[in-house]
Structure formats: structure tokens, C-alpha cells
Amino acid sequence: MADKxxxxxxxxxxxxxxxxxxxxxxxxxxVEGGFPRARSILVSGSCGTGKSIFGMQYLYHGLVDYEEPxxxxxxxxxxxxxxxxxxxxxxxxxxxxxxxxxxILDATSAKAGTASEEEHALTPGRLDFDNALLEILNVCRxxxxxxxxxxxxxxxxxxxxxxxxxxxxxxxxSYVLNRTGLTTxxxxxxxxxxxxxxxxxxxxxxEEYVTDxxxxxxxxxxxxxxxxxxxxxxxxxxxxDTHQIEIGTKGISLKKT
Ligand SMILES: Nc1ncnc2c1ncn2[C@@H]1O[C@H](COP(=O)(O)OP(=O)(O)OP(=O)(O)O)[C@@H](O)[C@H]1O
Ligand SMILES: [Mg+2]
Numbered sequence: 001m002a003d004k005x006x007x008x009x010x011x012x013x014x015x016x017x018x019x020x021x022x023x024x025x026x027x028x029x030x031v032e033g034g035f036p037r038a039r040s041i042l043v044s045g046s047c048g049t050g051k052s053i054f055g056m057q058y059l060y061h062g063l064v065d066y067e068e069p070x071x072x073x074x075x076x077x078x079x080x081x082x083x084x085x086x087x088x089x090x091x092x093x094x095x096x097x098x099x100x101x102x103x104i105l106d107a108t109s110a111k112a113g114t115a116s117e118e119e120h121a122l123t124p125g126r127l128d129f130d131n132a133l134l135e136i137l138n139v140c141r142x143x144x145x146x147x148x149x150x151x152x153x154x155x156x157x158x159x160x161x162x163x164x165x166x167x168x169x170x171x172x173x174s175y176v177l178n179r180t181g182l183t184t185x186x187x188x189x190x191x192x193x194x195x196x197x198x199x200x201x202x203x204x205x206x207e208e209y210v211t212d213x214x215x216x217x218x219x220x221x222x223x224x225x226x227x228x229x230x231x232x233x234x235x236x237x238x239x240x241d242t243h244q245i246e247i248g249t250k251g252i253s254l255k256k257t
Pocket of ligand 1: 045047048049050051052054076088089189247248
């Protein structure tokens with residue numbers, strides 16, 4: 001356990017041993033200074049709620065502010081598009097990749113059956129879950145990653161033969177990653193409710209149980225307002241309030257009330 005200073009509070013370096021800053025302005029204060037280290041956090045929401053941006057922002061700030069190398073595994077979007085989109089927030093991912101601090105693992109090309117031009121890519125034709133997990137861990141080892149983002153679990157599970165197999169894989173993914181010391185964000189989708197809000201916590205109804213934390217992103221009021229709720233965070237005292245967020249010129253932030 002981390003030492004405490006004279007006031008009985010954790011100092012900055014001790015805190016960094018046990019908590020991982022989220023990179024989202026306003027969020028750390030809601031979760032005792034950050035995500036619990038070496039745990040997995042689910043970021044869940046319907047389409048366009050900001051899950052992928054949240055994931056990349058977590059990695060980007062980990063690198064720039066804490067020098068913690070990170071890996072982003074993309075099953076949904078091409079890395080070239082991600083680099084282009086993130087540049088709009090002022091995040092020059094290419095620069096970080098050049099310095100071997102950030103790796104984007106292209107799983108999209110293999111899924112689409114096309115050749116990848118990326119340095120890190122899943123082997124086409126070997127898309128089974130065990131191989132994907134092995135390749136993810138290899139890239140994490142090579143980059144000495146402390147932070148990992150898997151975007152997204154449903155896209156990763158597409159190639160399983162059955163829902164049971166998918167459930168087993170998610171459990172395995174969570175157990176293996178917990179043992180590696182990586183603090184991982186996994187994204188998942190939820191179907192949209194009639195009012196635009198999410199009615200469920202995850203795509204398969206199991207992700208929220210095998211992960212240590214759940215952050216829900218959503219909309220209210222016919223999508224006019226973006227929201228964030230800390231739905232679960234093991235080892236953390238947190239409120240269940242729903243907070244208003246915005247996606248601005250520097251990414252996602254909680255709105256001050
Ligand atoms: N530069 C930007 N400035 C402001 N808002 C943006 C910007 N880029 C994207 N957005 C908003 O973020 C949304 C996309 O965010 P993101 O890709 O993270 O969503 P997602 O939850 O991952 O979606 P999906 O489920 O489709 O993968 C866009 O629909 C748009 O509303
Ligand atoms: Mg996305």
C-alpha cells in the first residue's frame with residue numbers, strides 16, 4: 001500500500017502508484033484521483049457518444065503528462081483516419097509513434113480482409129481470439145506499455161462462433177490483462193433507447209461484470225446534451241451522478257456546474 005504523508009494524504013508519487021490519471025478534465029476528482037492501476041475499465045455508450053475519443057485522450061495524456069507508453073487496438077476504424085481525426089484536438093499521434101511511445105495496432109485491415117500498411121497489425125487470416133490477444137500482448141511488451149485501449153469489444157468478438165464463446169473470451173481477456181499490470185480501457189456499444197439514452201450497460205451483458213469499472217457515456221434531451229456517469233469503480237468511493245460533458249477543441253471534458 002502507498003505511504004501517507006504527515007497529513008495522512010497520499011502524495012503525488014504515491015498516488016501515481018495506485019491511481020492512473022484519466023486524462024479527462026474533471027473526471028479524476030470523481031474517482032479518487034484516477035482509475036485504479038492495473039485494472040480494466042469499460043467505456044460504454046451508443047454510437048457517437050465519444051468512446052474512441054475518450055480512449056485516445058486517456059492514452060495521449062498518459063504519454064504527454066506521465067510518460068506512460070500506450071497501445072491503441074482498433075477493430076473499428078483505420079489508423080490513418082484516427083490520426084487525422086485526433087489531429088483536430090491538437091494530438092499529433094504520428095510524432096508519438098515515431099518515438100515508440102504510442103503504438104496503434106491495426107486490427108481493422110485484417111478484419112476487412114485487406115493488407116495493412118501499418119507497422120503494427122494483426123495477421124490476416126489469423127483473427128481468432130487467442131491469436132489477437134497474443135499479438136496485443138506482444139505489442140504491449142515491445143512498447144513497454146502501461147496503458148492499453150481496446151476499441152471495441154463487440155468488434156473484436158465478431159469472429160466468435162457463438163455468444164457463449166464470446167462471453168468466455170471477454171472473461172479471458174479481462175483475466176489475462178489484469179495479470180499484466182496494464183491499466184486497460186475497453187469500449188463497448190449499447191443499443192440506443194427510444195429517448196436517445198442507453199437502456200443497457202453493454203453489448204453482451206457481461207462486460208460490466210468482468211471489468212473493474214464502468215463509465216457510461218450518453219445523451220439526454222434528444223441528443224442535445226452529452227453525459228458521463230461513473231456507474232461502477234471497484235476500490236473507489238464515487239457518486240453515481242450523471243455529469244454533463246462536452247467534446248471541444250481539446251477533446252472531452254466535464255462541464256463545470
Ligand atoms: N473535432 C471534434 N470536435 C467536436 N466534436 C467532435 C469532433 N470530432 C468528433 N466529434 C464528436 O464525437 C463523435 C465521435 O466520437 P467517437 O468516434 O469517439 O464516438 P464513438 O462513441 O466511438 O462512436 P462509434 O460507436 O460510432 O465508434 C462525433 O459523432 C462528433 O459528435
Ligand atoms: Mg468508436
